[in-house]
Amino acid sequence: MQPTIDQPFKFKFQFSDQNGNATSVFSLKGSFDGQALQLDKESLVIAGLLNVVRRQNRMVLTGIRDEGEVVQFILILSSKGVAAQLKQAVDIARSAHWAKVHREQLVAAGRGSSYRDATCPHCTATIILSDLPVTPQLFCPFCEALTTVAASAEPPANEKEFRLCDECGMFSHPQKFTIFYFYFLLVVYGFWTNEKWCCRACMRKDAWKMLAGNFLFVLGVPVAITQLIRAYSGSY
Structure with a gap:
């Protein structure tokens, strides 16, 4: 089910250019209410948030406006803690929305029984597993965590720290x-x-x-x- 937020998550941020420099002197106001992400005068609904990447206190958001235009925003948040909370809240909401839409599509096609999902043990985002084989490990495309879920499998040491390296694309401790x-x-x-x-x-x-x-x-x-x-x- 899609999570609800009792109070909008409010934060301060600055837009950044491609070189990592803030484009404004003063911080701007942003908020997320579980349905839409408000960035000053820009607004993106969760259905249109295609990708969210965080590194420390910076985030790169790729989304689609209501009129179909693909946009990308680079944000500088006040701290990496705020950035982590915002990303998790956005990922939980958009993953639940996508799972709901996917399930409705399967039901409409007469394949409702084939729907399968899982909750990421790390970020609690909803991972769609329909038509995918059952495996001993679970990969979350939102937080990029790898988790051993099969009771018969022995998880590797420090598995919770595994993430994808930006350079080689392999699991490691980047x-x-x-x-x-x-x-x-x-x-x-x-x-x-x-x-x-x-x-x-x-x-x-x-x-x-x-x-x-x-x-x-x-x-x-x-x-x-x-x-x-x-x-x-x-x-x-």
Whole structure:
């Protein structure tokens, strides 16, 4: 069933450009009531929220307006906790709506008995399983969590931390890595920085390149060494 929200979830945010820079000086007001997401003057109903991706306190929303136009918004939330709460609320609502519509379509086609779903143990979103084979593990397309659900199967160590790496698309323990370059050419100096959400194996190439690129200018070396250590320590 579609969840109901007694009080709208209110939050403050800023729109961001493709480079990650806020497009406004002051924060804007947003809210989500379980039916529609209000972003300042923009409004998207849950049926039109196609994809929601969160990294730390930033979110990328892809949706369809009532007139059929596909739009994308990049948001900077006040904290990663607020971003996590908003994403979970949106995912629960839109997944329940999609499941309801899917079930109605199957019933209309005379295949109501083939409807099957599951609730993600991590984010509690509704996962449609109709026409899919029964497997020992359950993948949630909303929070990207992998869960062993078969009683006879032994879950892998740290399974709850498994997520998809943005670089290789494999299950691992991805985390945020910082890429930093400092340069100094006579009277011209500056730096370039970027962030990646990936596994340690994918970060190693960038970490070695960062160490080599910063070697002559010294100031960027500590950052490069730190990321290199992180890339080779711990589990994947």
